[in-house]
Amino acid sequence: MWSDNLLFPEQASTIAAKTDALYFFMIAVSVFFSLLIFGLVTYFAVRYRRRSELEVPRPLIGSLKLELTWTIIPTIIAMGMFVWGVMLFFQISRPPSDTLDMLVVAKQWMWKIQHPSGQREINSLHVPVGQPVRLTMTSEDVIHSFFVPAFRIKMDVLPGRYTVAWFEATKPGRYHLFCTEYCGTKHSEMIGWVTVMDPVQYERWLSGASGEPLSVSGRKLFEQLRCNTCHNETSGARGPNLAGLWGRDVRLQDGRTVTADQAYIRESILNPGAKIVAGYSQLMPTFQGQISETGLLQIMAYLESLQATADAQGSEERIASNE
Ligand code: CUA
Numbered sequence: 001m002w003s004d005n006l007l008f009p010e011q012a013s014t015i016a017a018k019t020d021a022l023y024f025f026m027i028a029v030s031v032f033f034s035l036l037i038f039g040l041v042t043y044f045a046v047r048y049r050r051r052s053e054l055e056v057p058r059p060l061i062g063s064l065k066l067e068l069t070w071t072i073i074p075t076i077i078a079m080g081m082f083v084w085g086v087m088l089f090f091q092i093s094r095p096p097s098d099t100l101d102m103l104v105v106a107k108q109w110m111w112k113i114q115h116p117s118g119q120r121e122i123n124s125l126h127v128p129v130g131q132p133v134r135l136t137m138t139s140e141d142v143i144h145s146f147f148v149p150a151f152r153i154k155m156d157v158l159p160g161r162y163t164v165a166w167f168e169a170t171k172p173g174r175y176h177l178f179c180t181e182y183c184g185t186k187h188s189e190m191i192g193w194v195t196v197m198d199p200v201q202y203e204r205w206l207s208g209a210s211g212e213p214l215s216v217s218g219r220k221l222f223e224q225l226r227c228n229t230c231h232n233e234t235s236g237a238r239g240p241n242l243a244g245l246w247g248r249d250v251r252l253q254d255g256r257t258v259t260a261d262q263a264y265i266r267e268s269i270l271n272p273g274a275k276i277v278a279g280y281s282q283l284m285p286t287f288q289g290q291i292s293e294t295g296l297l298q299i300m301a302y303l304e305s306l307q308a309t310a311d312a313q314g315s316e317e318r319i320a321s322n323e
Helices: 016-047 064-093 199-208 214-224 262-270 293-322
Strands: 100-107 110-114 120-122 124-128 132-139 144-148 153-157 163-168 173-179 192-197 249-251 257-259
Touching: 016 064, 100 124, 100 144, 100 293, 110 124, 110 293, 120 124, 124 199, 132 144, 132 153, 132 293, 153 163, 192 199, 214 293, 262 293
Parallel strands: 100 132, 124 192
Antiparallel strands: 100 110, 110 120, 132 163, 144 153, 144 173, 173 192, 249 257
């Protein structure tokens, strides 16, 4: 509908039409009230103008009915927009569970993207149509922002933190990717394309590119950095066993409990002294400067895969003990 319209980009994701509906509703309300107010100001200025030097206006007597009307109607409209906006916001900010998970690392001035199966791309992203895609994003330097107008998604990409965006493309095609946070000299060149393909084409594209699954790269890095000399399954190991850690609550030496999420794992690798697990002492050196942002994310993918294995084993054991 919008494809030949210069003002509006195409609607190419599941939330695009919903976002536009709210946007147009708010525009319509604003236009309606602007016209109403300006119209009435003009009308009253003419209708009640002072007709002679001697004219004295009649005293004003308030009207409760009028006061209630112009308080209640705008309140209902404003609350309607608020509730509508919140519902849409939750939908946009909560990825569904069956997503294809991509890593996005921004740096001056490019987008580096890695697929779950290991394929890497720069300034381009290939996705299948009709499949929710989740982007876990971070930056190697300054703040950037990931913006695909046709999908109506925009999310800041921050150094030292992980942000998430998701979309489900509805139409095959090529769509603009922009950086929308001023990030230095070549900010305007930090652009790319999102290519939406039908699933068969996507599989063919994947098989044409080389790469190994993220969790495999993560395991290799884990061994290469010798993390496994301390973090292993033997009892009395110097570091906590990491199998089954992902997403779980961890008790710390100082009595606090934290969730083992991306931020916690990142901090534990780069600044190991910040949060010591109960029962262990601070022996681990920092890996600041020895591991890239992509490397951190690969190690997280590895830990997440250990979690899946641990879950599977756990349920097998439960089944076995029930028998
Ligand atoms: Cu990156 Cu602007």
